[in-house]
Amino acid sequence: MNDSTGGGAMGLGGPEVVALRNRAGDTARGGRLRVVDLFAGAGGLSEGFRQAGFEVLAGADNDPDAAATYRANFPRAEVIVGDIRAPEVRARVQAAARAADVLAGGPPCQAFSQVRNHTRVIDDPRNALYREFVETLRDALPSAFVMENVTGMDQMGAREQILADLTLEGHYDVAAQVVDAADFGVPQTRKRLLFLGVRRGTGMAPPVLAGSGATQSVALTRFTGDRRPRYQLAVQQHILSLRLGEALADPDDxxxxxxxxxxxxxxxxxxxxxxxxxxxxxxxxxxxxxxxxxxxxxxxxxxxxxxxxxxxxxxxxxxxxxxxxxxxxxxxxxxxxxxxxxxxxxxxxxxxxxxxxxxxxxxxxxxxxxxxxxxxxxxxxxxxxxxxxxxxxxxxxxxxxxxxxxxxxxxxxxxxxxxxxxxxxxxxxxxxxxVPPLLAKHVAERLLAELNGQRDREEIRARMG
CATH class of the missing domain: 3.90.120.10 (DNA Methylase, subunit A, domain 2)
Known part of the structure; x- marks a missing residue:
């Protein structure tokens, strides 16, 4: 695989980093924060960020049908269609990402390497699209990012490898967690592994999402007997679970x-x-x-x-x-x-x-x-x-x-x-x-709080000279 990433070949320190930080601060003061969505599909992540108040700059995907859906629902965004490994597509993706405050995406990852085999996830040719996400991050250096994927990635040492990759040699603080969409009001159990990163030295901290805990409190139980099998809701017998059971039964909650x-x-x-x-x-x-x-x-x-x-x-x-x-x-x-x-x-x-x-x-x-x-x-x-x-x-x-x-x-x-x-x-x-938009909205709101805090700190420093 070609490692060339254009502007990403330069180092991560020095004046270019200062310029990127200033760019993000100017965006926050002058208007809405901006997000670019890689491997966007129909746009679930983008929709959640839009609902949280972000401006969606661009979405990229290889599927022309998903891109048509994205274009119909995000008419003001740039829609980039094609294989991100192609030089012309990569160039457009990087140009869009450099203008963003947040880089988001869920790159397909076909191989989960085992530590004992000494094969890193990022080096496996089957994970070339994941590598493209990392290299786009390295090139653009946004203030924050979110990468999501299936929980199968969180096995055999892959989480630690990916955390190491996404820190970019210490320039990002990154936290990983598994969340279930049903704990965030989505009417579907859907577990995802999230990696949330923020620029180190900005005073931000990678947020950790806190859901309702409903999926640990309520379950469907199968009953059998002389009659036909039936399924009934079972609620754990403690106060939090009982409250969540009541919330689940309330159509207005x-x-x-x-x-x-x-x-x-x-x-x-x-x-x-x-x-x-x-x-x-x-x-x-x-x-x-x-x-x-x-x-x-x-x-x-x-x-x-x-x-x-x-x-x-x-x-x-x-x-x-x-x-x-x-x-x-x-x-x-x-x-x-x-x-x-x-x-x-x-x-x-x-x-x-x-x-x-x-x-x-x-x-x-x-x-x-x-x-x-x-x-x-x-x-x-x-x-x-x-x-x-x-x-x-x-x-x-x-x-x-x-x-x-x-x-x-x-x-x-x-x-x-x-x-x-x-x-x-x-x-x-x-x-x-x-990605369920309601889950994505919760992610975006937590990142927005960190980015707004960074903006406020920069404004205070600017006033103090």
């Missing part, structure tokens, strides 16, 4: 959010609906504080409301799965590969469902948040109706506001960076892969 509170107003969406938009008067009034929050500033029509068709076999199985249940709850006859004679999908030759199907039969429970969404429409089914969710319901469970529209590049056929599957699959992929 945003501390923790259930699937019902997130999407009950969309329950009437029909299986096989092909209309991408609908008028608000076709829906009931918002039934929770979360729904009211999601509807704020939405346009005259609600978008991304198509609902996939399902075959007869799937409909039969869903009738056999209770709310909150999964393939374990299917009775023996429903485990047959083909139930109605229709041949569909892959057949493993056993006449039974295979392991790959098990992740496709999971129903939400209305009284608790959703499990972690993935990129496929059949990764989750409605708690009441025998149907999959629309992209809009995916977006609600991810905490994207209703004004946020998922779209695709209008060009047809293969494009560099485009994933297979077509526009419908791309929208689910974009929504399912995103």
């Amino acid at each position: 945003l501390t923790a959010t259930t699937a019902l509170q997130a999407i009950s107003d969309l329950a009437t969406l029909e299986v096989g609906n092909r209309k991408e938009e609908m008028a608000w008067d076709a829906l009931p009034a918002a039934a929770s504080a979360y729904q009211r929050l999601m509807r704020q500033d939405a346009g005259p029509r609600l978008c991304n409301v198509q609902v996939p068709r399902i075959n007869a076999d799937t409909a039969m199985r869903l009738q056999g799965i209770p709310k909150g249940g999964n393939h374990r709850d299917l009775q023996e006859p429903l485990l047959e590969r083909f139930l109605t004679g229709q041949r569909w999908g892959q057949d493993n030759g056993t006449g039974r469902l295979s392991r790959k199907h098990f992740y496709a039969y999971r129903r939400l429970h209305p009284d608790i948040w959703a499990w972690t969404l993935n990129t496929k429409a059949d990764s989750v089914y409605h708690y009441e109706a025998a149907r999959a969710l629309s992209v809009r319901e995916f977006a609600r469970l991810q905490s994207f506001p209703d004004r946020f529209v998922f779209t695709c590049d209008p060009r047809r056929g293969p494009l560099e960076g485009r994933h297979d599957g077509g526009p419908a699959h791309s929208r689910y992929r974009q929504a399912g892969n995103a």
Whole structure:
């Protein structure tokens, strides 16, 4: 891999650092703080920073469909499409990053090296995109940064390696922590590993997020017996957990959010609906504080409301799965590969469902948040109706506001960076892969507090001469 990073080849000390610090201070005094989002996808991190009051300068991603969504929702931002390893793309990314106060991103990291193998994460060719994030940070030297990734990165010594990389030889103070989005009001359990860094010597400290603790206090418990299996909420018997259980049950409390509170107003969406938009008067009034929050500033029509068709076999199985249940709850006859004679999908030759199907039969429970969404429409089914969710319901469970529209590049056929599957699959992929904006907002607010404190200290020093 080419290590060249343009201006990043210079050292980290000296007058260029002073100039960068002054740039950040001028930004804080003259207007909103600015963020650039690498590996941005549809823009979950950017949306959270925007809600916290940041100006989104630019977003970069290799997927032209995700970039189309980003462009539609951040019309004032520069959208950089292409492989960041390409010199022309890297140059645009670095130019944008040099103007930012915060660099954000979630670089894909395919390999988690083991310390005992003496292979560093940053040196593994499979982690070239992570290296690009580090080198962009080295070149731009923003006042702060956030890097997020899957918790699998936090194993086999990888956390310590990444912390060392991100300090840039002592020029940043960095803290790492695992957080669960459901502890920050997102109606979905989604664990992420966060690395938050601030420039050393500025008086700032890398913030540590403190969530509600709801995911440690409330759980779904499976009960079996003579009757069909059922799932019921279980709350730990201590004061904090009981309070969190009460908050979860209260539709006007945003501390923790259930699937019902997130999407009950969309329950009437029909299986096989092909209309991408609908008028608000076709829906009931918002039934929770979360729904009211999601509807704020939405346009005259609600978008991304198509609902996939399902075959007869799937409909039969869903009738056999209770709310909150999964393939374990299917009775023996429903485990047959083909139930109605229709041949569909892959057949493993056993006449039974295979392991790959098990992740496709999971129903939400209305009284608790959703499990972690993935990129496929059949990764989750409605708690009441025998149907999959629309992209809009995916977006609600991810905490994207209703004004946020998922779209695709209008060009047809293969494009560099485009994933297979077509526009419908791309929208689910974009929504399912995103960082929940409500979680990102909490990150941004904590960084904003540190950056504003730095600004105040600089202003005091300037007045004192």
